[in-house]
Amino acid sequence: MKPMLPTLTPDPPEGDMWLSEVKYDGFRGILQIETHESMTLTSRNGTNLLPHFPEIEQYIRQMLEDDMLPVPLMLDGEIVLLRTALSSEFRALQARGRMKNQKNIHRAASIRPAVFLCFDLLHTGSKNTKDLPYEKRKEALLALFSRAGLPTTPSPHHRALVQMIPFTNDHHELLKNVYDQEGEGLVFKKKNSMWEEGVRSSDWVKVKNWKTCSCFITGWESGNDYFYVGVYKGEEIVSLGAFHFGLNPEEKRSLKHIIYENHTGKDGTFFSISPAITVELHYLERYDDGLREPHFSRFLFSEAPESCTEERFRIDELSLPGSISVTHPEKPIFEGISKLDYLHYLRKVSGALLPFLHGRALTCIRYPHGIFGESFYQKNTPEHAPDFVKTVRDDSIDYTLCHAIDTLMWLGNQLALELHVPFQLQGRDDVFEIAFDLDPPDRSAFPLAVKAALILKDILDRLHLRSFVKTSGNKGLQVHIPIPRGYTWDDTRLFTEFIARYLVSTHPEEFTVERLKKQRNGRLYIDYVQHGPGKTLVSPYSVRGNNEGLVSTPLLWEEVNRDLDPSRFTMEAVVKRFREIGCPFSGYYTAGEQQPFKEVMTFLRSNG
Structure with missing residues (x-):
């Protein structure tokens, strides 16, 4: 049929x-x-x-x-x-x-x-x-x-x-x-x-969600009537592939005639032409080898080819709401990574990132000059924030609420690189998730974090609690457990302290709950104290302000093994992985209500 x-x-x-x-x-x-x-x-x-x-x-x-x-x-x-x-x-x-x-x-x-x-x-x-x-x-x-x-x-x-x-x-x-x-x-x-x-x-x-770009004609393949386009990156021309559809018969005849009369080179049935004819195209997305479903929109007779640049293309590619403008896109924020690269990262993972920011009072670490300058914590929403940025007042602080793409991209343009969130939703007193921060002494001791995470998962599995794991974006791992509504900080503290001290008691030479670094003696710190009122943890998909610009990346549990390397999770790698495997934290918010946490708490209270 x-x-x-x-x-x-x-x-x-x-x-x-x-x-x-x-x-x-x-x-x-x-x-x-x-x-x-x-x-x-x-x-x-x-x-x-x-x-x-x-x-x-x-x-x-x-x-x-x-x-x-x-x-x-x-x-x-x-x-x-x-x-x-x-x-x-x-x-x-x-x-x-x-x-x-x-x-x-x-x-x-x-x-x-x-x-x-x-x-x-x-x-x-x-x-x-x-x-x-x-x-x-x-x-x-x-x-x-x-x-x-x-x-x-x-x-x-x-x-x-x-x-x-x-x-x-x-x-x-x-x-x-x-x-x-x-x-x-x-x-x-x-x-x-x-x-x-x-x-x-x-x-x-059907009405498609077209992206729009400005580019210039670089050639015509007369064998199939495809027109090739590009943009400038410095003095070089970057190819955007070719388009075939969208021209009416008269436009197509005129364009072919102009290229034929002014071509600068011919290779078989392909005619090359110097940048002179500027056009606007619609397309769905950019692939490595060109544009997906490119369609001619119109000629841009008033625009010089020199205005068609890779930077302009990439800004337009963001498809930002009209309320957002990009300032200083070329600013370096990591070695070899610009502000525009960071904005592209946020846009591409926004579908996975925004659900973890929604409803939570946001604490940011801003890097106005990238990692090459000073950074600072920002809890209070600045007075110059645009009207679309929603806030919530808590303990005399006007926290930012990031519910939508416009706020996320505004934060990105402000170079808020690290996004930290509490364990409660705004307007509620109960706790909806538990997290253990597994912090080894340095990157070389990362295998300790892997070992601790796997032991912790085994314990949680035996308790029939579904858990999720991510890299911290620095040197450790973080294990998250969504829980049903209605539990207090006292409840979760009973659970986290019991689990942490059990891990230490069974592996005292490798794990510790000692807060003072100088007394840890090379052991992995199981930070359960960070899970508490007023505390925050870096959000899934947040970039970190280290030299590599690594990402706090959700993992599949099967990835947590001796081959796991936290330095692999750059912004570029995380975008690619999100496209290929989706978000390993998918189902996080529906898992909480299904957890048998009541039975676990009953056991802990009766044996406390």
């Missing part, structure tokens, strides 16, 4: 007959369940995708076994690797789709499971729903998901591998949020539209 397809349009449609939903970057698929044994998930070109995504098949089969889904059933949706609630990671999904080796496929599935995001109900039980209006189909889909206990909005933190894409009539707010999270765009659907097999319909239209 061929899916119904939307028509691409540059602008959102007007009128109250339209509803909108998020367009995710993934593999379109129609899930058909004929019987409990017969199931396919068919791509646009007719391929069964389930062999490439066995985790989805296994999840659905378990649901069928538990009688949570009606049979037969037909759902329309998208296979994705969620980056945030409103965006997905297409390159990593492509890599999954190209895998042939079943061992590699299953390993990738265990590290970062794909999710089937469903947006349409085509058949359920004995009822064919394709002829129902879109709004009615969506209501039936919502009822189906609610009965099955499946998520009715996408979340990378939910363990369900089948989730639903809802609709809204608030297009403007949804589009803003999609832009902020660098999602692919929106699909607008008429309320009364029917599902039509194999049709590209004007009843469904």
Whole structure:
């Protein structure tokens, strides 16, 4: 069965007959369940995708076994690797789709499971729903998901591998949020539209979240009518690849004629031209070898080629809210790393970083001149902060609350490199997480941190407590345990002190709880005191102010072994890893309420 397809349009449609939903970057698929044994998930070109995504098949089969889904059933949706609630990671999904080796496929599935995001109900039980209006189909889909206990909005933190894409009539707010999270765009659907097999319909239209860049033409491949573009980096030209789409027939004829008449070199069917023709392109993202889905937008007749620079391209690539401007992008903040590099890092990991800042009073360490100058702690939000920066007053201090991309990028432009957060959410008295800071005497003693973390995990596993581990960004490791709501500092202190002293009692030559460094004698310091009222810990994905600009990086527990090297986790490496494996702390905020912490505390109190 061929899916119904939307028509691409540059602008959102007007009128109250339209509803909108998020367009995710993934593999379109129609899930058909004929019987409990017969199931396919068919791509646009007719391929069964389930062999490439066995985790989805296994999840659905378990649901069928538990009688949570009606049979037969037909759902329309998208296979994705969620980056945030409103965006997905297409390159990593492509890599999954190209895998042939079943061992590699299953390993990738265990590290970062794909999710089937469903947006349409085509058949359920004995009822064919394709002829129902879109709004009615969506209501039936919502009822189906609610009965099955499946998520009715996408979340990378939910363990369900089948989730639903809802609709809204608030297009403007949804589009803003999609832009902020660098999602692919929106699909607008008429309320009364029917599902039509194999049709590209004007009843469904998609609006993409294009990035925009200014560049100049460097050549024309006459064999396929691709036009090559670039920007200046100093005196050198940096290639941005080539574009083919977007020119109308007259524009294409004129451009080809100008290049043919003014070319400076010819190699077979390729004509080179000196920078002179400046254009604006739309694209989705930049790859190493060019732009993804580049489309011609317009000629920039008033702009000189010299204005098209790599720095300008990279600033535009950030897609910052209009309220944010970048100052001194070229400023070095680490050896070989500029302020603009740091802003790109924040933008690319914002989907993982922001959830750990949300609702927490932020303490920053600012480096106005990078690591080459003095740094200072900042708790109070400066008076010159823009209006969109939210604050909360606590103990005579106006702390910054970082809930959105505009505040995060403003902090980045202020060169707030280190972001430290408390263990409580603002407005609540209870503690929602526990953390152990495993601090070896120096980088060479990092294996001690690995040993301590693995012993700690074994203890927590035996207590049936799910734990998460990250590098500190310096020389140690930090183990986090999300806990249910309602516990006090006295409760958590009882737990942390018991665990820390147990570790020391079983390994007194290697671990200590001694606060004075001079009395630790080369042992690893298990810092449980740092978990307390008024204390903070560096946030996951925060950069640290050391010479290398290392990142406090969430890890998979399987990575915590003798080969683990904390110096590997640079900003560039962490961006690459986030794209490839997602966030190892995914599920952190849903794990807390499922922890059997009550039983642990009952045991500790009864044996105290």
